[in-house]
Amino acid sequence: MNVSRSFVSHGKGWLAGALLVSIMTTSAKAEDVRITAVFKPDSAYPHLNKFKNTTPPSGYCGSWPEQCELHNFFSLKVPIQFNSRLPIPANHPSVRQGAMLKAPAQWRELTVYHETTREPEKVRVRIAGIGSQVATDDVMTLVGGAADYRIAHNLLWGLSWVNAPSPCVYSGVGWYTSTTYDFFWQTPTEGVCSKQAKFNVPWLRFNHLDFAYELETPNPLGMSSGQYTGSLTYSIGPTGDFDFGDVLIPTDSVLTLNFNLDVQHTLKVDIPPGGEQVQLVPAGGWQSWLQAGRKPVRLFHDQSFNISASSRFKMYMECEFIGVSYDCLLDDRVSRRQVELQVFVTLPGGLTDLSGQPVRHMRLRAGAANALYFQPGFYVDRAPGVLHFEVPQRQVEFMLSPGAGPFYRGKVTVIWDSEI
Template sequence: MMNKKMDLPRWWYPGLWLGLLATLAVPAASAATQEIRALFTPDSANPHRNEFVNKTPSSGYCEFYPDICRNSNTFSIRLMTRLNSSKPMQANSGPRNSAMFKVPGDWRSLTVTNKETGDDQRVEVRIAGVGSNYVLSDTAANLTGAPNAQQGHDRLWKGGGWLYATPPCQSTGVGFYGSNTYAFFWKTPNATPCVKVSNFLIPGMTYGYLDFAYELRTPNPLGMGAGIYTGNLTYRLGPGGDFDFGDVMIPNDPVLNLDFVLDVQHTLKVDIPPGGERIQLVPAGGWQSWLQAGRRPVRLFRDQTFNISASSRFKMQLECEISAFPYDCLLDDRVSKKSVELRVSVSLPNGLTDMAGQPVKQLRLRPGPTNAQYFKPGFYVDRAPGILHFEVPQQQMEFMLRPGVASTYRGSVTVIWDSEV
């Protein structure tokens, strides 16, 4: 937070860019652990884009085909989880004794918590794709009697080679094969199993790794406080688990832990134009009517502009050098010891509203924490102009201005913009 000193008013405002580092515990040897990291920072070039950006490096499928994943807002991870056949895969067997892939393709929710504030937010994730590279115990041609590898892989499975996914899985149009290997990746629209049934006996088979793609639904970061939010989602791998590959293919890691880290970095910054730290209150049209004709002004006022950048909720309040109930802040004449009321209000630019979503136009500010006014952004506001309105109201004019009596009223006000709400 930063303080800026001035005579009338004094200002204090925070400019906050918060980013902390998360520390992961060392995973147990019997589980695979993967961090999923996303970041929000306000973007002045795209102020209406209030979304997290996935910062987890892609590996596996999306690493090699970034355009396909980018177009579907999908991200992939390669786990070195290996699956080995526990018994031969018989021809024309049922789903559980064939090559089966059942993944958590429906949305699941978890709670992420701000470690500093305790604020809880909900994140949703689903597994959007799955892939690997199968390795046969013999060549596809030898297992099927086909004249070459391509025909061997196509004959080995009902419906052809693994370029073609079985419903409800969907093909990505990408597949690679060797004499006894086939690399594939399928989209998984839901949690219904996808099954490839063998036409021939397969004595042994291995999946050399496990690729999975995921989609995220994250909260609106403008409604979150700054800081690091962490949470965990655990999946079971193996027969009957969240990732179920049937009864033939058994993973060497029975557990997959996904550690989520959401980093929210907000901006709250206020800039006062040069000379704006000293406020002179004057009548509309100046002092000539009072000095020459003795006509009291209706009021004394000054509008002071400021530029604000805000991507998070914040509050505003006043601190007065001099105050007295029922007034807000006071200005006083050091000679006569008289005091007059000073009213302060604020107008905020488009994109910043009160907590009910209403525009902020000349909203009264009052001193003390209990009188704080709260505001929220509808989108990232970047150096947009706001106005502080200072006024000595009409009912103070007769008391303040008397013919032939000179006086000078002074006072100091602290206007506070605070991101800690």
């Protein structure tokens, strides 16, 4: 028999005296970012069946990774600027006339498709935080003087940029210069988060778009090995998904998130040395037959194996000699008699059939068309299973009848196949 094994500081800021110039643009462009995640089973954490986000962090999470780990989100910084098309008047009556932000904080769903089979899977994403670097003239000049630049920033906007206006939430981080203030706010719910200028602001610019996202990925154990890709597009601008009011106009009107999920499954079967040679014997051996003439009830052999599996797979046989019921046959090359060999499989806990039932002594048949399909509930790592080989009683009687030869042989190939 052959077996195939196949992270705010309200402390000191730093000062900079560079002249910042507001730049207006009318071009409508698109910004694309790539988000990657991988699933690869880990024997140290077999029950951790989740994708790992492998997207290199930038922006907020790149600077303060412990903050993002605490809140379980990731961030990306994209070179989209928001430039004021008009001055911002002091105490403007509408939030849309000043510095405002609204992020698409609700969950959105997209479909990713397998690169080869086009199998679809659902991914969900939400924007969990938003930030930038706000830039304008020297804030000490705009407010007519203050004890220090931190106080000047607070006087200009009524409150520090670290302190997020509702419904946005404080993130713990902020840093400033004489003309800029970097901030980041969490967005647990969708809504307008705005700052009202308390003094006239001749121009304003957000130097980039920094956003955090949460990701919900499919169960990788139900997915095929390979790459899954898909995209989600957000509009940017007044009344868009990312809305910064009527004064701040973006340099790009579209942001597309391109997703790539990489599934790297494990399916490995280890047969102990010598396990490829199977000898079928009666219970207790042949002594009862040889010494007392008691015919054996059956001939059998249980062959153990160890299996590691993180994906769905199928099992079937290939036979040197095949019978009408898709069982393999053993052949006596002297008498040319053939007898039926039945093969069964028992799989370890964590592996079930597609209905979720345990696999106990389940019969295998020859041919891929007769394959049995199995699935893991978690990553099974080197767990023991058994192949049961048996010649049933009626066939044993036939083998022992007069004229039968002494040896029955046959080749059986048992196949574990993850390509389903």
